[in-house]
Amino acid sequence: MMSDDLVEPVDTALRGQGDGLADQAARAVIAYREGNSQPLAALVQVMTPLLWHTVRAQGADAESAQDIVQNVWLSLVREIDTIRDPRATLQWTLVTAKRAAWRTVRRTRDEAARTDGDEQATEWLTVPLDQLPDAQAVRDERDRVLWEHVRALPERCRKLLGLVALVDRPDYTVVSQALGMPVGSIGPTRGRCLAKLRVSLAADPTWSLS
Secondary structure, three states: OHHHHOOOOOOOHOOOOOHHHHHHHHHHHHHHHOOOOOHHHHHHHHHHHHHOOOHHHOOOOHHHHHHHHHHHHHHHHHHHOOOOOOHHHHHHHHHHHHHHHHHHHHHHHHHOOOHHHHHHHHHHOOOOOOOOOHHHHHHHHHHHHHHHHHOOOOOOHHHHHHOOOOOOOOOOHHHHHHHOOOOOHHHHHHHHHHHHHHHHHHOOOOHHOO
C-alpha cells in the first residue's frame, strides 16, 4: 500500500499540465478514478518496459520479472482510490518493483543455498572452466570496480546508463520520458557518459589488474 508520507491533497491544476512520465502517471490515476481507464492503459504500455528493465537490473530472471511487473500494476489498481497525491505514482511503481525484485532474488538464492552439498560437488565436475569459483571471483571483482566508477559519474549519466545498458536495443522513447530529455540527445549523451567511464577506468590500476 502506498505510504501516507508521500501523499497530500491533489492539485487540480495538474490536469492537462506537464509532459513528463510522472505527470502522465498522475493524470492516468485521476482519469481512472473518474471512470476513464484509457490513460492508465496507455501508461501501462509506456511504463512496462521501464519497470521490466528495473526489475531485471536487480537480478530477477525473465519469468519472475514478468510476474513482478504484472503484480505492480495489479497493486496500483487495487490501491488507486487511496492515492491522495497522484504525482507519487511513478515513484511508487518503481520502488515497489525494485523491492519485489529484491525479495524474489533473495528467495531464489536462499533456495539454491539449501541444495544438497553432495549434489553441488557433482555439478562442479561438469561446469565450464570460466564458471568455476575462481573465475567467478575475478568477474565479481571486475563488476565491483566497474560499478564503483559508474556511481562516481554525474547523476544524469548514472540514470541514463542504468536504463540503456540493460538491453541490446533500448526503447529511446521510454528513456526520453523517464529522464525528461529529447530522444535525439540520448545517443550523444550516452556516448559522452561512456567516454567518461572509460577514462575513469583507465586511470584505475585495480581495473587493469582485475
